[in-house]
């Protein structure tokens with residue numbers, strides 16, 4: 672968050688540098704079930720962000736001392752691959768990816784019916800292939816579809832988007848330049864069915880009035896993302912039905 676409001680990011684007609692209005696989401700594409708080996712998976716493009724999520728489990732939790740006899744634990748690993756950002760990203764975990772993994776795990780602990788699967792682990796892998804600000808939101812959106820694709824019972828799907836402030840105006844879904852030179856970045860996630868806020872982070876400052884405006888922009892956008900998540904799952908299962916005679920598990924080349 673540069674906080675440099677001298678950089679002009681919105682023109683006099685209210686148009687942002689990528690041509691969007693302040694209340695406009697970037698192009699969103701969601702595909703469910705893109706990986707064969709994972710129990711559930713999804714691919715999300717949000718503008719120039721490209722994110723893959725894979726879910727394994729519920730499976731026996733190792734090491735065993737981490738097992739919870741009352742419920743499943745959720746372990747998310749968010750990772751940016753080396754070529755996902757402008758400068759080569761040094762491989763391996765850093766403070767930022769540890770933080771993002773933690774907040775995403777905690778968000779899903781609240782929506783997944785973890786008490787149905789004691790002693791197990793539900794593992795979520797988020798790989799950022801290309802980053803352009805908002806990757807934690809794209810990752811959460813993808814992970815939620817991957818969990819549903821894995822057949823894991825949850826209260827609801829979880830759409831996520833960031834709202835921010837640039838040139839003293841509240842705008843939806845910051846892209847990279849707006850994130851770099853803007854004054855605030857507020858990623859959020861919601862349970863659409865109940866309206867509960869599952870994630871809310873704030874880098875920078877908003878006044879109370881600006882925060883209300885941020886919610887005003889975020890809520891319809893979250894519902895739009897939610898519709899796209901449901902549509903991706905519907906398409907995934909429509910394909911599966913028409914493919915029924917050919918079971919992917921048996922159509923693979925046999926060894927020996």
Ligand code: CDP
Nearest residue numbers: 756757760802803804805806807808847850
């Ligand atoms: O991606 P998100 O907005 O959730 O997280 P952030 O920490 O606010 O990062 C904003 C953006 O900075 C990322 O999406 C990347 O485009 C960029 N970034 C980078 O270029 N190199 C890093 N090591 C980390 C982030």
